[in-house]
Amino acid sequence: MERVPHRLPPLAALRLFEAAGRHASFAGAAGELGVTPSAVSHAVRTLEDRLGLPLFRRDARTLALTPAGEELLAEATRAFEGLTRVMDRLDGARHQAGLRVSAAPTFAARWLVPRLPRLRRDHPGLTVAISSEQGWVELGDGRYDFAIRMAREPSGAGEWQHLSDIRLVPVAAPRFAGQALAAVLARLPTLHVTSTQEDWDAWAAARGAPPPDRARGLRFDTVHMAVDAAAQGLGVALARLPVCAEDLAAGRVVALDEPVQAGVAYWLVARPGALRQAEGRTFVAWLRRELAGEPVPA
Structure with a gap:
């Protein structure tokens, strides 16, 4: 069944009316909402024109709700209070998370x-x-x-x-510090990361060298696991900078070459x-x- 669109009054005017009804004062509503009393009066008049009914009884000193105004105020207050509770709950949940x-x-x-x-x-x-x-x-x-x-x-x-741009650098266990990359690769296999198999190809292209043999060496699904394996002397891993910078700074692994851009x-x-x-x-x-x-x- 097709839903009938809500027949709502102008919500900005309804908000000003609701504040005026609670305060029984245009000036009080204006102070709460940061507008002028004339803006509140104009909003109330807009609602009255829309309904064809007076919402307030006005005289020189007092402002009182008519029966229609009391009915509308009760519903408007419930609606705004309900929306406020929902917004507070959702906002609180977001901040808690x-x-x-x-x-x-x-x-x-x-x-x-x-x-x-x-x-x-x-x-x-x-x-x-x-x-x-x-x-x-x-x-x-x-x-x-x-x-x-x-x-x-x-x-x-x-x-x-x-x-940050990503740079690639071959790393090995600390005992290989100062040794040439070719000499270390002659002794150790390369370590590969299944989720970033293109890294060794990118490094080889930047160095003008053939990519390493993927048939040799262990495989891991994250770069940091491969770097940990390299620190244990299991092979040469291709570390990513800046995320592996602390491994080098702490001496857990040593760089065997200059970093190259990964693209x-x-x-x-x-x-x-x-x-x-x-x-x-x-x-x-x-x-x-x-x-x-x-x-x-x-």
Whole structure:
């Protein structure tokens, strides 16, 4: 059955009338809502003209509701109170959950989580819930406010902001420090990441070298697992900067070559409206400051 459209009065005028009815004063309503008494009077007159009924009895000193005004005031107050309760509940739930951020696993584990103590110190009132997922997430379904993803360029819905270009560098266990890359590769297999198989090809193209043999070496589904395996001497991993910068700074692994551009970048993707909220702006500003800073000390 087709629904009949709601026959509503002008809602701005109804809001001014409701305040005037509660205060029994145009001036009181004007003070509450930050408008002039004449604006309240005009809004009430608009409703009266629409209904063809007086809503107030006016004389030089008093303002009293008519029976029609009392009936409309009761319904309007219930409606506005109900809307206020719903808005407060939804807003409270949003603030309780905090900002919801989906980040690629290596970015979350190696870069974002080590910096959360600084986020709490700098912004103690800001709560962030982090989820790590390999695949794309839909920002319009209400689950996330932001996603941090790797891409060559913006694509899809949401508001995209460039965070950092990605650079690639071969790394191995600390005992191989100072040794030539070719010498280490002669002794160790390369380690591969199934979700980023293009990284070794991109590195090889930038260096003008043939890509390594994918048939040799262990395979992992995240970059940070491959870097951990390299730290154990199991092979040569291709680390991503800036997210693996702390592994190098702390000496967990050593670089065997200069970093090269991967041709992709980390992007911040925001759901519509997230960047207009104070919490969203605060988080993004902090994120950019951290990316521009130094690695977290060991």
